[in-house]
Amino acid sequence: MxxxxxxxxxxxxxxxxxxxxxxxxxxxxxxxxxxxxxxxxxxxxxxxxxxxxxxxxxxxxxxxxxxxxxxxxxxxVMPKYGHGLDQLTGLAEALTGHGTVTNEVRTAHSVPRPPAAIAERLDLSRDTEVICIERLRRLGGIPLSLDTTYLTADIGRPLLDRDLTGRDLFALIEETTGERLGSAEVAVHAVTAGPDTAALLDIPSGAAIFAIERLTRLADGRAVDAESIHLRADRLTLRATLRREPAPR
Known part of the structure; x- marks a missing residue:
C-alpha cells in the first residue's frame, strides 16, 4: 500500500x-x-x-x-513461535529448534465415568473408562499451554507408565500402539483466561488466549484422543497453509 x-x-x-x-x-x-x-x-x-x-x-x-x-x-519482549494447524504434530515437534518443551504433569489417572461431552466426542458410553492427562507445558521454563487430554482406556492406560514429562503424547501413542495417528478435527476459539488458567500460564487474568478443541483419530478413523488446549496468544502464532480446490465445472 x-x-x-x-x-x-x-x-x-x-x-x-x-x-x-x-x-x-x-x-x-x-x-x-x-x-x-x-x-x-x-x-x-x-x-x-x-x-x-x-x-x-x-x-x-x-x-x-x-x-x-x-x-x-x-x-x-519475548519471541512468538509458530504452531502449524495443517499438520498433526505435537507441541515439542512443532517447536523443534527453539528449545526444550517440558511438561508438568498435573494429573494422570483413570476416569471410570467420563463427562458426557467427552464420551460423546470419543463415541463411548458414559460407563466406559477413559484416561485423563493434564499437563502444563513450558518452553525455556516459561508456560506456553495448559493441555487437558482424555484418551480411550486402551490407548491411554499404557501411557501412564511412560515419560509424560519429556515426550509428546502423539509420539507415545504411536510408540505404544504400533499404529499411526491419521487425522484430527480442530476448532479454535479466542477466549479470555480465567483466574486459575491465568495463574498457571503466568499471564494476567482476562488476557486473550487461544482455546483449541482437538479430536484425534487413528489411521483407521477411530477417535482416541479428545483435547482441550489453552495456548498463550502472546507466545504462539497459529499457522496453516491452505490450498484452494478447483472450482466445480
Whole structure:
C-alpha cells in the first residue's frame, strides 16, 4: 500500500495496519536480534507516517509484545513461535529448534465415568473408562499451554507408565500402539483466561488466549484422543497453509 493511500485513512486505522504488519514480522523473526529499527526507518519501510508508526508501536507495547527504553530503543519482549494447524504434530515437534518443551504433569489417572461431552466426542458410553492427562507445558521454563487430554482406556492406560514429562503424547501413542495417528478435527476459539488458567500460564487474568478443541483419530478413523488446549496468544502464532480446490465445472 502506498504512503498516499495509507495517509488518506483514519489515523487509528493506519496505526492498526502498521501494527498488524509489525506483529507478523515479529512472529516471523524478522528482527533477529530482537531490536526494531527506529521510527523513521520503520515508516520508510512500511510507507507509513511518523504518527502511524508511533501509534502502532504503542498498540504493540500495550499488548506486551514490545518494550521501549531510553537509549536502547524498541525491543521484542519475548519471541512468538509458530504452531502449524495443517499438520498433526505435537507441541515439542512443532517447536523443534527453539528449545526444550517440558511438561508438568498435573494429573494422570483413570476416569471410570467420563463427562458426557467427552464420551460423546470419543463415541463411548458414559460407563466406559477413559484416561485423563493434564499437563502444563513450558518452553525455556516459561508456560506456553495448559493441555487437558482424555484418551480411550486402551490407548491411554499404557501411557501412564511412560515419560509424560519429556515426550509428546502423539509420539507415545504411536510408540505404544504400533499404529499411526491419521487425522484430527480442530476448532479454535479466542477466549479470555480465567483466574486459575491465568495463574498457571503466568499471564494476567482476562488476557486473550487461544482455546483449541482437538479430536484425534487413528489411521483407521477411530477417535482416541479428545483435547482441550489453552495456548498463550502472546507466545504462539497459529499457522496453516491452505490450498484452494478447483472450482466445480
Amino acid at each position: 502506498s504512503e498516499k493511500a495509507m495517509s488518506s485513512r483514519p489515523r487509528a486505522e493506519r496505526a492498526r495496519q502498521v501494527a498488524d504488519t509489525l506483529r507478523r514480522q515479529i512472529a516471523d523473526a524478522a528482527f533477529a536480534d530482537g531490536v526494531l529499527p527506529d521510527e523513521h526507518t520503520l515508516g520508510t519501510r512500511l510507507g507509513a507516517s511518523h504518527n502511524a508508526v508511533r501509534d502502532a508501536l504503542a498498540l504493540l507495547r500495550a499488548e506486551g509484545l514490545i518494550t521501549r527504553r531510553q537509549g536502547i530503543g524498541t525491543t521484542v
